Amino acid sequence: MSELHPSIVALVSLAANIASNHPKQGLCQVDRLKQYGVAQEQIDAVVEIARHIRDEAAQSLDAGFDEACGKENAGVKLSVIAASEGACCTPTPGGKSCC
Numbered sequence: 001m002s003e004l005h006p007s008i009v010a011l012v013s014l015a016a017n018i019a020s021n022h023p024k025q026g027l028c029q030v031d032r033l034k035q036y037g038v039a040q041e042q043i044d045a046v047v048e049i050a051r052h053i054r055d056e057a058a059q060s061l062d063a064g065f066d067e068a069c070g071k072e073n074a075g076v077k078l079s080v081i082a083a084s085e086g087a088c089c090t091p092t093p094g095g096k097s098c099c
Contacts, residue, residue: 007036011046018050019057045096052092 004012010032017026033043091097 007033007038010036011038011042014043015046015050015053018047019054021054048092048094048096052090052096056090 010029014026014029014033016022017024017029030043034040
């Protein structure tokens with residue numbers, strides 16, 4: 001079995017830290033990525049995608065909670081989320097695919 005290149009491990013770790021709201025946010029991974037020569041544009045893309053996934057998860061949780069509490073906008077939020085659940089993923093605000 002071949003091992004992943006350290007830059008790939010650092011990118012995955014950075015994304016996971018951001019998406020999971022880890023307190024350290026993967027900031028040490030950014031330094032490693034720069035040392036490995038990963039382009040800033042690629043780091044920025046990973047950060048954007050991870051934030052998008054994190055934000056979608058939070059919106060989905062919030063919508064479910066709002067619906068359970070009988071909030072007025074819950075139906076609108078859930079319909080938007082349900083529409084996006086039909087697809088594997090939705091693009092980030094910057095238009096990047098997270099799939």
